[in-house]
Amino acid sequence: MNILAAESANPLLPPVGEIIVGLITFAILAFVVIKFVVPSFEKAFVARREAIEGGLERAEAAQAEAKAALEQYRAQLAEARGEAAQIRDAARAEGQQILEELRTQAQEESARIVARGEEQLTAQRQQIVHELRGQIGTLAVDLAGRVVGESLADDARRSGTVDRFLAELDGMAAPGDGRGAVAESNR
């Protein structure tokens, strides 16, 4: 045992040198711990907390985004549907209009065709009546002449007789025919 060092052997009175060395030793440790070790651990703690909270936040954000997108799609869909309905309505209305126009046009056309046909018919009839009137007169006179002979050669009487005969003929024909317009035009 070392008795030499024990001369200052009051354990509660340490030499100043020992205190200084101890202080320096602790200071070095405290410096490294405070400057490097603790900040590094704290950073890991913060990162860990953020990884948990941030994960939740990110998930929430993604959910909100998805919801917003869905909302947007729905709105767009509704808009498109409305637009389609509008277009359909417009098309229907337009079709109706076109149909109406076409109908009117066709009616007009048919009316025109009918009118023209009637006109032609009237003209032909008039022509035929006119021709017939001349021919009937001649034929009748011829026939009568042949039947009666030369007794009816007197011009004046002959023409009066023919006219009367024709008038009678007209009067007979008119009720039988039933068409006033035709009978009218015959006069």
Add this chain to the structure above:
Amino acid sequence: MTSSASALGSVLAAEGSGGDGFHAPTIAEFYPEPIAEFSLLGVDFAITRITIISWIATAAILAFLVLASRKASIVPSRLQFLGESGYSLVRDGMARDVIGPKGLPFAPFLASLFFFILANNAMSIIPFAQISPMSKFALPLVLAVLVWILYNWVGIREQGAGKYFKDAAIPPGVPIGALILVTPIELLQVFVIRPFTLAVRLFANMFAGHMLLVVFSLGTVYLLQVGNFSMIFSPFAFAMALAMTFFEVLVIVLQAYVFTVLTATYLNGAVEPAH
């Protein structure tokens, strides 16, 4: 007289005579021969085996902490987890829970204290070192004085010098008559007894622990070599040395913990006005 009793007698006799008998460890145990001695600015420095042990302990705990925290990540490695557990014990268990909401800024200092004391204490059972630098009064004294400076400074900063010293001298809610007794006790308590007990508690625990281990270890060897019937007591001494070693493990951790918790308690009193 049985032979064991005579052996005990010879042991006791050897104490005085300094002969071949049992050499009980003395205070000299803590004053090993200096490895290097020098004088700087009139202060004598003696680098002894214990100084070196203190450096090794500090370097080892620093290496551990730096390695554990160097690549601190979200998912900790085994080493990082170990370091984090130690730091969390101080940060959450002491800085946050004992000091309170204002406690977190003190966590780095408290962690430094805790790890420094733990590492130096641990040297008392590390083979070949087997003495704690904390069993010399210098180191606990340094730490206690640092703590004393810190909590007084924090108290003055947080509460103002007037209020801090007034609250320390005249605790609120004490009847005026009792102040004759209370004021000296309180002042003594806050400014003298606290740092003194803080240092002595740590020092004395490590000092006594080392002495016990040495007594039983030397006793084991001595009884084995004594050459008479007392040999049969050697295993008992050895068992006691073993038991004391386990006890020492408890003391190592407990004293580091107690020192740090008490520091946190004193800081709590400084941060918050007296209750």
